[in-house]
Amino acid sequence: MSNNEWPLWEIFIRSKAGLDHKHVGSLHATDAQMAIEMARDVYTRRQEGISIWAVESINIHASNPDDAASFFDPMNDKVYRHPTFYDLPDELTHM
């Protein structure tokens, strides 16, 4: 990180009580408090949310796209892992 750049923060917003926080974007700020206040101005000005989380981007660890073949592709042909794969008895109406 260069000295003139403020650290990058990832912003998560919860739009309603009961829902989960969703990633909405990122911004630059010197500390967590500033990140939250700036997120308020950048990401909630059209009533998008009622709660803000800020996580410094360096604390986010991501899977490597190169691993996609071994990580995710094998699930392609395993339809039996979905509940919809199974035939249900007619008597079960609320599934």
Add this chain to the structure above:
Amino acid sequence: MINYILHLADNALIYGHRLSEWCGHGPILEVDMALSNIALDNIGAARSLYQYAATIEGNGKTEDSYPYQRDVREFKNVLLVEMPNGDFADTIARSLFFDAYQFLFYTALQKSSDKQLASIAEKSLKEVTYHLRFSKEWTIRMGDGTEESKQKIQHAINELWSYTGEMFDASDVEKQMIETGIAPDIASLKPMWEQIISDTLEEATLSFPIQMQGAWFQKGGKTGVHTEYMGFLLAEMQYLQKSYPGLEW
């Protein structure tokens, strides 16, 4: 009554207009948006007040008549809000002084005997609470920041100080409104305002400029006697409506 409403509206409009000049010029994108949001809050409050004035005056007046069709002497905002933006420190010092005032003023105006003003105050207070948080926060960050930022914000505080007294000095219009219970007694807000400012400056490791008691201050805006800056501000704000009267988007 109408002159009092226009005084309040002009305060919010001119302050909002000054802040809107930062749009696209903010030091960083996030602050640019914050200042623009605050500008819009103020212009929104001004609109409510101008609309109210227009319904009282009638005569075909609309909310646009006041901002666009009056000359400089007819504007009754305090001098503080027409001060140029200067650098970011100048803007923040002006915001700190005015936001703290607005916060106390709207809090008190909620008890106005005039229901419309009380309800505008209630709505605006939520917005101003955030404005004050923003300007306090940046005052503290700059004061407690680098040598350079500290020197700049202290300079701005000292420079603008003489424009703060006018806020608490009631004009004849305000005196009448205070007597009828429509307006809060602004002089009584001054000790609370000084407390907010001195607490903030202390946390920012800045010094309180001078003893406020009996200090000399600039005034005139409330009676229409403005600084030279006001004419330029209006020239830009009113240009379109003066060149093309009645033009709409």
